[in-house]
Amino acid sequence: MMDVVFVNPPLSQEERYGIKFKAGGQTPPTGLAVLAAVLREKGRAVAIVDAPAENLDHNGAAEKALSFDPRIVGITAVTVSIFNAHDVARQIKAKAPDKTVILGGPHLTAVPEETMKRLPAFDIGVLGEGEITMTELADALLGPAAAPLDKIPGLILRAADGFRITTRRPFIEDLDRLPFPAWDILPDLAVHYCPPVHTLKRTPAALVIPTRGCPGTCVFCDKRVFGRRMRAHSADYIVRMLLRLKQRYGIREIQFRDDNFLAFRRVLREFCERMISERVDMTWSCAGRVDMINEETLRLMKQAGCWQIWYGVESGSDRILKVIKKNTTIEMITQAVTLTAQAGIHPCGFFMIGNPTETEDDARRTIALLLKLPFSEFHMCHFTPLPGSEIYPVADQYGKFDNDWRNLTCWTTAFVPHTISEKKLVYYANLAFRKFYFRPRIVFSYLRRIDSPRKLRVFFVAFLGFLQYVLQKRRSGAEDACPADDSAR
Ligand code: B12
Structure with a gap:
């Protein structure tokens, strides 16, 4: 029992x-x-x-x-x-x-x-x-x-x-008091789990959450669970956790998928120094904001095994960045992405289309930025008012919002701003994927990463999935909306 x-x-x-x-x-x-x-x-x-x-x-x-x-x-x-x-x-x-x-x-x-x-x-x-x-x-x-x-x-x-809601539970201050996740009672980590292929260099890989909370004010983000005040595990805790994953589960790559691993400079620096001095030999990637990185940290991260950073870019329009309260600019994005590539780390971008007040001109600017900067990967979501986000209760004011919880995947047009049609949103999202991923530089970078039969299989299935995605969108009629394929240049 x-x-x-x-x-x-x-x-x-x-x-x-x-x-x-x-x-x-x-x-x-x-x-x-x-x-x-x-x-x-x-x-x-x-x-x-x-x-x-x-x-x-x-x-x-x-x-x-x-x-x-x-x-x-x-x-x-x-x-x-x-x-x-x-x-x-x-x-x-x-x-x-x-x-x-x-x-x-x-x-x-x-x-x-x-x-x-x-x-x-x-x-x-x-x-x-x-x-x-x-x-x-x-x-x-x-x-x-x-x-x-x-x-x-x-x-x-x-x-x-x-209903009765009891008093608010204070946040846990010292995260190091928490034990490591009970990976041992999950299905075998190395066999049953595999993050998306474009986020992998080595396999098997595991996901780790080294910090909690985010001070950002982005209107689309649900921050209710961990709040705005940031807390982090110590570098020592993180390194011990990685060693456990490596020694007990054979994990060779780590994905830090908290909102902002880059924000804790001291922890990040100590973590990198330990990874180098203890020759941990694991590759890793992380996510972060473009305004929290500099050349020196990037060099250290590269030495410590970091090969990919996912930035929350969102848009190529300064006006939209203001509307969604991202508190970043195209200049900051350009600088972070360029410095990352110069440090030998793959810069990747999370983008969003269909933001409140977004026009076709904004969508084109986003695709232009995506193609101009040296991104290695990108992902484009549809702006989605998630429960818990600032925009959720007022989304109707900015567009047509289908508030069916089942549909709030961030991958479809549950929200269509008043300023652009649904067909055009789908068209530009699809155009971004095609223009970006069908470039020889990107195709070769994938081919270079295939170093085992398992990887070949995983990459092949993902490629078929990607083709299926692009074709579905094409079939949905979105292409008819904008026959001029060059509009994003
Ligand atoms: C890492 C991450 C992912 C990873 C891994 C998810 C996973 N399988 O664990 C990936 C990339 C796969 C992912 C996918 C998705 N994600 Co995500 N993800 C996150 C992120 C950044 C951290 C989540 C995390 O691991 N936290 C660490 C653990 C310890 O926290 P936790 O899971 O929340 O659990 C704590 C509490 O919630 C609570 N709790 C949770 N469950 C239960 C159950 C019981 C019984 C109890 C008592 C307590 C409890 O106690 C836990 C310990 O404190 C959060 C943002 C954030 N800051 O939280 C978004 C977030 C959770 N994701 C989000 C979304 C939308 C998605 C996707 C739907 C996107 C998509 N279409 O692909 C999918 C859903 C996949 C899924 N099955 O859950 C939204 C959810 C918002 C919402 N209202 O639904 C968030 C909040 C992002 C955001 N800011 O808007 N995600």
């Missing part, structure tokens, strides 16, 4: 990307793995069911969770997976009504009351950072005498007259 079983709900590639797309990756549910590690440290028996990695539908996930005979089932969800999470919860309640089903994660934290109201199979909700709240909740539910839940901060509880 288990005390708690955590479930990552099913989310097919089609549901995640809003279209049939085979080039996506599969990464472990870090949040659940940390929660499991914390509970285990307190002596609780825990398991994780990772439905996407184990290829389970909601029925299979519920059955597998119940096979552990748990007293509590804890489910995570982002907005796009919330209905799947509820399907799992419903199955569990139907088969075993005595189990307590707890929901946590970004979606609930962003819109707690509406979620609990619409989705009745969740008994209790955990808001924000979950480690301490879940520990106290497990003690209250599983301890010898049922303790009052309304004294535990960070919860949304059902009440006779609706």
Whole structure:
């Protein structure tokens, strides 16, 4: 019998990307793995069911969770997976009504009351950072005498007259007090998980979150779980975590996928120095803002194994950067991307199309910037008002917003600003992908990275997926909107 079983709900590639797309990756549910590690440290028996990695539908996930005979089932969800999470919860309640089903994660934290109201199979909700709240909740539910839940901060509880939200749970100050994620109870890291191919140099790779919180003010970002104040693990903790991944799971590459690893200069510098002096020999990539990097740090990062940095570029129009409150300029973007390439690190860009007030001229500027700067990879999302973001409650003022949670994948046109048509948005997104990735420089850079039969297979499947994506968009009729393919020059 288990005390708690955590479930990552099913989310097919089609549901995640809003279209049939085979080039996506599969990464472990870090949040659940940390929660499991914390509970285990307190002596609780825990398991994780990772439905996407184990290829389970909601029925299979519920059955597998119940096979552990748990007293509590804890489910995570982002907005796009919330209905799947509820399907799992419903199955569990139907088969075993005595189990307590707890929901946590970004979606609930962003819109707690509406979620609990619409989705009745969740008994209790955990808001924000979950480690301490879940520990106290497990003690209250599983301890010898049922303790009052309304004294535990960070919860949304059902009440006779609706809901009760308890006091706010303070953020965890010292992240190093947390144990490493319980990777050992997930499906084999090296076998079941593989991040998207364009983000890989070596395999197997693993995802690590070294910081929490982001001071940025971007209107499209949901920062409810970790807030604006940044906290970081120490360099020592991060290096030890990497060594564990390397020695125990054979991991050779790390993806730091927190919002802003570059912001903690001291931690970053110490981390790089340790990677060099201890000859850790792992390659890594990270994400960050363009205003947080300089030549000296980039050189050190390169020496320490960093080969790729993903910058949140968003747009090639200074006007749009202001509208979305990015607090960056084209000049800053140009400088960061150029310095990164000069340091021998691949600069990559996250872009967004369909921002509030965006016009065709802005979209063309974005593509022009993408093609002008020495980016090695890029990704273009559709601007999407996610629950928890500043724009979410007022999105209707700026465009046509289809607020169906299932559709908020960031890959489709759930939001179309008043200033540009949907067809043109799809056209420019597609044009960006084609113009960028079909260049010989980019094709050769992929071919150079193929160093094993496994990589060849992964790259080939991804290439087919990419072609399928481009063709789907073409078939959707978007091409008819703008027959002049040269408009982005
Ligand atoms: C790394 C990351 C990814 C990675 C890895 C995701 C993964 N499998 O773990 C990748 C690139 C794959 C990814 C994909 C997506 N992501 Co993402 N991602 C992030 C990022 C940057 C960090 C997430 C993370 O690992 N945090 C560390 C762990 C420890 O935190 P956590 O998972 O939130 O869990 C904590 C709490 O939420 C809570 N908790 C969570 N679940 C549960 C469950 C229970 C029972 C309890 C008690 C508590 C609890 O306790 C945990 C510990 O404190 C966040 C931004 C951010 N700052 O959070 C966006 C973020 C979560 N992603 C987002 C989105 C939209 C997506 C995608 C839908 C995009 C897409 N279409 O591909 C997919 C969804 C994939 C999926 N199945 O979840 C949004 C979600 C917003 C929303 N309202 O839904 C965020 C918040 C980005 C943003 N700022 O807008 N993502």
